[in-house]
Amino acid sequence: MIRFENVGLRYGLGPEVLRDLSFHIDGHSFQFLTGPSGAGKTSLLRMLFLSLPPTRGLISMFDRDTATLTKDDRATLRRRIGIVFQDFRLLDHLTTFENVALPLRVLGKEESGYRAEVVELLQWVGLGECMGALPPVLSGGEKQRAAIARAVIARPQLLLADEPTGNVDPNLGQRLLRLFIELNKTGTAVVIATHDIALMDEYDARRLVLHDGRLHVYD
Amino acid sequence: MAEPWDDRNAAPSRAAAPAVATPIVPSGSIAGRSLTAVVAIMTFLAAITTGAVMMVVNAASDWQSEVGREVTIQVRPVSGRNIEADVSAVIALARASPGIADVRAYTKAESAALVEPWLGSGLALNDLPMPRMIVVKLASGAAPDFPGLRGTLAAQVPSAILDDHRGWIDRMRTMADSAVVGGVAILGLVLAVTVLSVTFATRGAMAANRPIVEVLHYVGATDRFVASQFQRHFLILGLRGGAIGGGAAIVLFGVFEAANAWFTGTPGGDEATALFGSFSVGAAGYIVIVLQVVLMAVVTALASRRTVNRTLASID
Secondary structure, eight states: OEEEEEEEEESTTSOEEEEEEEEEEOTTOEEEEEOSTTSSHHHHHHHHTTSSOOSEEEEEETTEEGGGOOHHHHHHHHTTEEEEOTTOOOOTTSOHHHHHHHHHHHTTOOHHHHHHHHHHHHHHTTOGGGTTOOGGGSOHHHHHHHHHHHHHTTOOSEEEEESTTTTSOHHHHHHHHHHHHHHHHTTOEEEEEOOOHHHHHTSOOEEEEEETTEEEEEO | OOOSOOOOSOOHHHHOOOSSOOOSSOGGGSOHHHHHHHHHHHHHHHHHHHHHHHHHHHHHHHHHHHHHTEEEEEEOOOTTSOHHHHHHHHHHHHHHSTTEEEEEEOOHHHHHHHHHHHHOSSOOGGGTTOOEEEEEEEOTTOOOOHHHHHHHHHHHOTTEEEEOOHHHHHHHHHHHHHHHHHHHHHHHHHHHHHHHHHHHHHHHHHHHTHHHHHHHHHTTOOHHHHHHHHHHHHHHHHHHHHHHHHHHHHHHHHHHHHHHHHHTTSHHHHHHHHHHTTSOOHHHHHHHHHHHHHHHHHHHHHHHHHHHHHHHHTOO
16 A cells, blocks of 8 residues: 655755664554654654655555645645654644534535534534534543544545554553544554654554664564 | 543533634634724725716716707807807708707807806897807717818818817816826825735734744644644635725615615706716726725735745744
8 A cells, every 4th residue: 555665855955863763553553653852753643644755765645656646646645644743733723523523524525424424423423512612622532532533534445544542641642543543444554653662562463663764573 | 442541421511612713813812893994994985986986977968969069150240240140150061060969159248148157137138248058969870070160160160169178178087087097106105004904913913923823833734734724724814804895885875875765856966066076986897896895805915924924934
């Protein structure tokens, strides 16, 4: 589904922060992306999300060379990828329901066509009572779940999560991990960027470890 | 699918999803009021300019058609010639010329009345070398032969001069054309100011809503979708501002028209009407003002669209 070959990344004229990355992510797979702070996890996630081009190497996503994509092509491919940001990136003036439904609204779907689906997903992630609430009144855990729901509502083939348990207590972290595992069981490939070793020990999955700008894969 | 969370006992106060979809770009984040005021003022100025130009052109047209329906022949007193006989000869020659409906010579009393404002009343015209005026009314739809009549007069009554007001009409036409050119220039400036104002406001709105634009990109929105979210606001804003400005202009012209009708028949009113026309833009004028409202809304929408697209091109 996704293939990196000898990918390197540098910012401006600085040194390469990521070097010779070669790996693949298969459909339906589950992996943790880990490494110390500043190792480049977020940069790698941004490349996976097509918002940061590599300075060298080949990235192939869904059988397309990302170097040849137009802006509209990137928008179309992003619809097949869901992303959960560490800072949630929810829109404060939209309700939880509207935030979660945003990807469907962007696709031009009518609310009557997706309402039941969004309500069901919100109930599944435990936000059935918060549909009409604005993000500023949600707790950190609720915001995280709303962000996850927004990322998966359009049934993406790949879900990227950047430190999804970074702002929550261990108990909630475990519950969020269960949520990701359930999503993976429905067929979505999952990449969770985290430096939470305890969380990774909770689930036996492939690990992509970034260290000194290089990636080590532990299947 | 297993339920990682179970919240079937949802609290109703937070559970209700909104009945009407909230705009993705909040209207409060657009500099709405000030930009609406700018568009309203610009539309008002554009409408006033257009109305004024139309009144000038209509008045000039009225004057031209009024003046163009008659010519005058001036018979000067020349020593050795009988002016009364010359007047009679001119009348006969004019009547014999094609395209002439009526010929009338001003009487001595009427001639005295013409110069009375300058020379005072009680004149003994016989003591003064007063020229005599002959008014020649043209038949409607006919083509009078002015060169032929002028030649005949020169040959038979050398003291007579035919004045078809051509020079005056040309000056009037030039003045009307100048008014149109000036009006178009002002309209161009008004549109330019509107475009600049909308451009600055759109840039501000884009900067204020950049986090929203980024999120829209992250969920797969194309630039066209993002632009439409902004353009909708600016189209509504342009229509609202245009309607306010255009509506104010229509009310103003309506008041002018009513005042003109009120003062018709009074000396001041008649003089104003003679000088400036009817003070009415007519149905065509009101239609043009309504079209200007639409134009301002379209200009506002297009200017914002152009700015949004250029800004989006620099964001990924």
